[in-house]
Amino acid sequence: MITKTRCIPDGKKELKKLPVVMHTDAPYLYYPVTNARCPEGETCVRGGQFVKVGEVIGTRKGAFFEQPMHSTVSGEVVGYEKHVDQSGQLVDCLIIKNDFKYEVLETLTDRTEEEIEALTREELVQIVKDAGLVGLGGSAFPTYIKLATKHPIDVVLANGVECEPNLISDYALMMTKPKRVIDGLIYAMKAAGAKRGVIAIKKKYKEIKERLNFALNEYSGYDIQVVTVGNYYPQGWEILTIKDALGIKIPQKDLLAKHGVLNFNVSTLAGIEKAVRHRLPILERYISLSGDGIENKNFRARIGTLMSDLVELAGGYKDKEIPKVFILGGPMMGTNVTQDDIVMTHTTTSLIVQNQVELIEEPCVHCASCVYSCPVEIQPVQIMNAFKARDKDTIKMLEVDKCIECGLCSFVCPSKIHLTEYMRKAKSFAKK
Ligand code: SF4
Numbered sequence: 423m424i425t426k427t428r429c430i431p432d433g434k435k436e437l438k439k440l441p442v443v444m445h446t447d448a449p450y451l452y453y454p455v456t457n458a459r460c461p462e463g464e465t466c467v468r469g470g471q472f473v474k475v476g477e478v479i480g481t482r483k484g485a486f487f488e489q490p491m492h493s494t495v496s497g498e499v500v501g502y503e504k505h506v507d508q509s510g511q512l513v514d515c516l517i518i519k520n521d522f523k524y525e526v527l528e529t530l531t532d533r534t535e536e537e538i539e540a541l542t543r544e545e546l547v548q549i550v551k552d553a554g555l556v557g558l559g560g561s562a563f564p565t566y567i568k569l570a571t572k573h574p575i576d577v578v579l580a581n582g583v584e585c586e587p588n589l590i591s592d593y594a595l596m597m598t599k600p601k602r603v604i605d606g607l608i609y610a611m612k613a614a615g616a617k618r619g620v621i622a623i624k625k626k627y628k629e630i631k632e633r634l635n636f637a638l639n640e641y642s643g644y645d646i647q648v649v650t651v652g653n654y655y656p657q658g659w660e661i662l663t664i665k666d667a668l669g670i671k672i673p674q675k676d677l678l679a680k681h682g683v684l685n686f687n688v689s690t691l692a693g694i695e696k697a698v699r700h701r702l703p704i705l706e707r708y709i710s711l712s713g714d715g716i717e718n719k720n721f722r723a724r725i726g727t728l729m730s731d732l733v734e735l736a737g738g739y740k741d742k743e744i745p746k747v748f749i750l751g752g753p754m755m756g757t758n759v760t761q762d763d764i765v766m767t768h769t770t771t772s773l774i775v776q777n778q779v780e781l782i783e784e785p786c787v788h789c790a791s792c793v794y795s796c797p798v799e800i801q802p803v804q805i806m807n808a809f810k811a812r813d814k815d816t817i818k819m820l821e822v823d824k825c826i827e828c829g830l831c832s833f834v835c836p837s838k839i840h841l842t843e844y845m846r847k848a849k850s851f852a853k854k
């Protein structure tokens with residue numbers, strides 16, 4: 423039977439009820455010198471040196487940009503160790519021993535309203551660049567590059583849809599700090615020269631809509647609206663959210679800015695607010711631990727914290743005799759990692775710990791559910807077959823590069839075929 427699936431269990435209801443445990447005082451903080459977008463990097467501090475909160479400790483280098491690394495505590499540089507980063511790779515990390523004084527670099531004083539008002543577009547872009555801000559929804563794309571667009575921008579979209587199951591960090595942010603999101607949106611609008619701002623959230627989050635609209639009463643001089651979009655997956659994918667929230671259809675490979683739109687995750691906008699108002703980089707973020715292999719908990723933790731510390735604080739693993747599967751991020755698009763020795767970075771939102779169960783793939787029953795559910799309208803089953811046959815031309819003809827790795831095809835497959843993994847492999851095979 424052919425089924426088109428768009429609604430998936432989101433696993434957020436129970437997580438949202440849990441209190442947020444503060445853990446901003448880890449004794450050692452770890453800072454990856456490289457990451458998936460920046461394969462090279464170097465530090466600019468020596469062993470034994472004392473650093474302060476917000477101090478630059480190195481630079482990560484990407485293909486066309488550089489990203490400063492900042493200390494999130496004050497303390498002593500004590501060396502390097504390898505740990506797993508957001509991409510699941512083992513990378514060199516600089517270690518800072520926390521002195522628990524949290525002394526902030528003297529130059530990082532708050533800007534006054536007048537100083538913020540007087541900032542030019544170029545200055546705002548430079549502030550965001552200096553803060554090393556990247557897309558916190560998972561893209562990790564440098565935020566200043568988007569803001570510095572030469573295209574005329576009509577509207578900035580604050581994307582608060584957070585479609586992935588088990589993720590609640592954007593939800594927690596909008597519920598607790600709505601004005602930080604709105605201020606960040608206003609600064610992004612000014613940096614991009616946009617007159618209009620739209621905050622997109624899921625229709626079912628009535629409480630967020632109320633909270634944001636209440637906060638917006640204080641911003642009567644701005645054209646900012648809260649718009650709700652459908653509760654289906656993968657709503658939050660920028661092309662779909664822009665279509666549903668703004669009514670603008672953008673072809674998948676087009677630059678959004680060419681259509682007068684910029685899209686930022688709400689946590690990224692809160693990061694812009696922190697950089698502009700407080701001259702600070704991202705120091706902390708919300709993160710959740712979930713899954714049947716662990717006591718579920720929400721944390722607010724400092725960037726650089728080891729996830730294994732959070733696991734310990736959550737009471738360790740349940741059913742210790744059962745091997746665990748770790749997923750960094752959400753269950754649909756997250757990265758599988760083999761251990762919990764993971765450093766929390768700007769883009770770490772969640773660790774899912776599952777008791778391992780044996781999933782045996784069965785033969786395809788040609789139900790076409792994967793094809794009908796695919797949001798970019800490609801044919802996962804045909805691509806898998808072409809990949810198995812190492813038929814590069816067919817893989818390209820079937821447009822595997824359109825795949826956004828949303829995980830829906832794997833989710834709907836009655837034969838438990840991990841189609842998304844085949845899409846990833848087929849994509850990289852087609853590029854060789
Ligand atoms: S993972 Fe790719 S192929 Fe599968 S449903 Fe999502 S977009 Fe389509």
Ligand code: SF4
Nearest residue numbers: 786787789790792835
């Ligand atoms: S791969 Fe799975 S979902 Fe797709 S047609 Fe075959 S059985 Fe159905």
